[in-house]
Amino acid sequence: MPFPQFVPRARRLCRAVLVRTAVLATAAGALVGLQHQGSVDLNRAEPVAVTSNQIAVDPAPMGWASWNTFAAKIDYNVIKAQVDAFVAAGLPDAGYKYINIDEGWWQGTRDSQGNITIDESEWPGGMSAIADYIHSKGLKAGIYTDAGKDGCGYYFPTGRPAAPGSGSEGHYEQDMLQFSKWGFDYVKVDWCGGDVEGLDAKTTYQAISDAVAKASATTGRPLTLSICNWGKQNPWNWGAGMAAVWRTNTDIIFHGNSPSWDSMLANYDTNVHPTAQHTGYYNDPDMLMVGLDGFTAAQNRSHMNLWAVSGAPLLAGNNLSTMSTETANILKNPEVIAVDQDPRGLQGVKVAEDTTGLQVYSKVLSGTGKRAVVLLNRTGSAQNMTVRWSDLGLTGASATVRNLWTRSNVGTFATGYTTSVPAKDSVMLTVTGGTEASSSTYEAEAAANTKGGSAADATCANCSGGTKVGGVGNGSANTLRFNNVSVGATGTKVVDIAYTNGSGAARTALLQVNGQQATTVSFPPTGSWTTPGTVSVQVSLAKGSTNTLTFSNSSAWAPDLDAVQVRPLPGTNGTQLVGRASSRCLDIDNNTITNGTQAQLWDCHGGDNQTWANVTSRKQLVVYGNKCLDAYNRGTTNGTKVVIWDCNGQTNQQWNVNADGTLTNVNAGLCLDASNAGTANGTKLVLWSCNGGDNQKWTLP
Missing domain, CATH: 3.20.20.70 (Aldolase class I)
Known part of the structure; x- marks a missing residue:
């Protein structure tokens, strides 16, 4: 049976303010505008990423x-x-x-x-x-x-x-x-x-x-x-x-x-x-x-x-x-x-550690301007700790703070809140009423597409940066790609995904961000094919406008997916370290967190395993929030492996960032080096005598 022609809905027009660029490879049965139960429904409501209908996801088990x-x-x-x-x-x-x-x-x-x-x-x-x-x-x-x-x-x-x-x-x-x-x-x-x-x-x-x-x-x-x-x-x-x-x-x-x-x-x-x-x-x-x-x-x-x-x-x-x-x-x-059990289902992240051992964690909650916060004092004495709204992705507008153990509001504050936290203890708060930092919305635009189309079957013709992609006939079916997603800093962002799912069960799609590991995203029912909803994920994006979010599904039973909204979490911001000779990034293989994992070069993709916090006050380069770039076993000789290890404040975890682009280990006095002047993916990083080579020079974009 031939595929019917996909006709774009009238509301799917490029809008100069909202649309940056988005590319759709689709047909009847593809990810966007998918038929359900064998037919295309052209009367479905247009999903919008800013809908307030946050769909509750299955909560974490309790028992x-x-x-x-x-x-x-x-x-x-x-x-x-x-x-x-x-x-x-x-x-x-x-x-x-x-x-x-x-x-x-x-x-x-x-x-x-x-x-x-x-x-x-x-x-x-x-x-x-x-x-x-x-x-x-x-x-x-x-x-x-x-x-x-x-x-x-x-x-x-x-x-x-x-x-x-x-x-x-x-x-x-x-x-x-x-x-x-x-x-x-x-x-x-x-x-x-x-x-x-x-x-x-x-x-x-x-x-x-x-x-x-x-x-x-x-x-x-x-x-x-x-x-x-x-x-x-x-x-x-x-x-x-x-x-x-x-x-x-x-x-x-x-x-x-x-x-x-x-x-x-x-x-x-x-x-x-x-x-x-x-x-x-x-x-x-x-x-x-x-x-x-x-x-x-x-x-x-x-x-x-x-x-x-x-x-x-x-x-x-x-x-x-x-x-x-x-x-x-x-x-x-x-x-x-x-x-x-928050219906948004996200994980909290570390958003600040101004002083070693005084850590601020935050979880984005359902709704607008709502965060949970834990102030964790790992030190041996009571300390004043501060949570800043800016680190949470909120503006300087006033927000109300509530202590979850006294179960009482402690006041309304303009830019942040400071309290004393006992030694080896924590305080848990919610922050509500804050104003979300500005976000960017990327909306899919559909063009007519028929089975067997040869080349330019889908395009966002009126949008800046519109890109042509193949149709069903050359393997691009069931794929929706948002190109040129732009962020101001490398780090974790919250992405709200607008969709409809009028079936009685959750449907899934595979999300890949840049060249990172793909992950399966679940889209619970929204109630009908005319009721838009939103689910959220957190993604790690690279600074600039070259990020791509790709959704794919190999089956005809996918959600009707239309737009994404990207919000910053500034407290997670870091940087990529790019080798001058290789144009590849300082990377920890396969998102591994094990102490002793050797650092390497890999194609830059902005993932968590390539996002380094440059803590200048402590001269540390920190990945995953708590692992430091480390000269293994306090080594001081050429060829010493450069690894990740729990941050401990020792000098073999301290690095001088030099004007010529080199990074020298404080303990060893040697340079961070791509071994054997390698430039390929997987090249291991070591310490070596500083020699001015480009394999020892790094850019922090």
């Missing part, structure tokens, strides 16, 4: 998990008692809904058909009975397995004998279907076996994700997937669209240890992937330690503050049967929970 208190020593009676205590404490009314059974429920046994078998002396009625009990309380039930053949209960037995065969490898579809038939709503898939076996995490979890989707379709019960591979192989690069959540680090504590301020902060510091978290997909820095022995009430509150400003899953792990009223009240603070 309780068994591991932190009980490890593998669990059975029906243990879980039932915790369910009863969970309800009695009022946690469901606060938004907590999952009861997740972690490792220890199964010892790896299967029947002759490969189905999991259960010790019914511990689980009377099998696992469906405990799932039914959880559901009888109006809650959702979660279960646990491993991606490998032998799970964590084999490699790290805790309270039970080593359990060979306690993973799901070779049984992904069978096990996910069995979990769903038992009545489970959530499955956490660990990585002990996968890690030991050297499995590829992305392909392994894709197979598990496919099995989860198939099981959900078979039973009609949605099964939420939680990836738990501890941040190995960088799941923030590929987790979105595959799972609802993915772990970004190892456990905060291993069984038998008490939580500490430092261990909690270590996991928070690795949860620095704001461009990966959006539209219902979440970074997971691990289960909550709130209420466990070893944490004070103040530390519990700070723990909640940091997880909430991150928008992280809130999965309590304390013994609910013995929980104090103080702990319950901390877990149930409605204003802190509201920040975590």
Whole structure:
């Protein structure tokens, strides 16, 4: 059947004020103006990025998990008692809904058909009975397995004998279907076996994700997937669209240890992937330690503050049967929970650190002129700390500040707010009523396009910089590209995406920014094809007007996508360091955050892994908000690797920016050098005696 001609709507006219440039490659069935259920609807409302209809995305999971208190020593009676205590404490009314059974429920046994078998002396009625009990309380039930053949209960037995065969490898579809038939709503898939076996995490979890989707379709019960591979192989690069959540680090504590301020902060510091978290997909820095022995009430509150400003899953792990009223009240603070569960679904980011250890984090909330703020004092003494509206992407207009733990407004302030923060503690605020900094809107413009068009089938003919692209016949179908997106500084920006989705389910598109890792964006239903809505993502853009945002979808079931609005977050601004000889950027490979990762050259794309804060007062070059460019092991000889490492203030992490374009390491007195005068992608960076070569000269645009 031939494709009908796509006719642009009358309102899709180039408007000189709004449109910078946008390029559309489309036909009936392409990303913009897609037909739904086989026909093109030319009467859909025109989406606009400035619509106030912010569509709520799926929130991060909230609930309780068994591991932190009980490890593998669990059975029906243990879980039932915790369910009863969970309800009695009022946690469901606060938004907590999952009861997740972690490792220890199964010892790896299967029947002759490969189905999991259960010790019914511990689980009377099998696992469906405990799932039914959880559901009888109006809650959702979660279960646990491993991606490998032998799970964590084999490699790290805790309270039970080593359990060979306690993973799901070779049984992904069978096990996910069995979990769903038992009545489970959530499955956490660990990585002990996968890690030991050297499995590829992305392909392994894709197979598990496919099995989860198939099981959900078979039973009609949605099964939420939680990836738990501890941040190995960088799941923030590929987790979105595959799972609802993915772990970004190892456990905060291993069984038998008490939580500490430092261990909690270590996991928070690795949860620095704001461009990966959006539209219902979440970074997971691990289960909550709130209420466990070893944490004070103040530390519990700070723990909640940091997880909430991150928008992280809130999965309590304390013994609910013995929980104090103080702990319950901390877990149930409605204003802190509201920040975590904000319908926009974004991750908070660091926006200031004027003095080492005094850090300001902010999360963009739904609505206009609304931010959550955490003032984190990592030092050993009380300090006055300031949040500036300008760092938050707000203008100098007055805004109201509210303390979320005293649950009271503290006043209205013109340009910022200063308060004292105790040692090793934090203050959590909301800032409301501020005026958003100016934004830029980029709108798609459609031209007629038919299947098999040869070359210039789509163009924004009346717009500055309009570009011709191929049609369906040469592979550009289902692609929408916004070119020449302009920003004043390299760093994280908020992008609101206007669309309509009149179907009854979320639809997805792949977003790629410049040459960065692509990410799957979910577009929930807007209510009808005539009702526009907006979802938000955070992207890292390069200074200038050469940025490109490309949306693509290989299926005909895509949202009707039309415009984007780009807003600054000035507190995240940094710079790219461009090699004079190579014209390539100082880069950390594959968005890796591991200490000791060697810096390299790569094509400039403005990603988080190429955005460096030049902290001149400390002579530091900082990436990801907390990793410093470092001369490995304080080396002072030619060839010393230049790596990233947790910022520690040592001189091997200090750099002099010289007038001739060189960067010299303060400790070594040597220059930052592209090894062997290399200019290719992947060329490693080292220290070398300064020699005036262009491979030692850098531009900070």
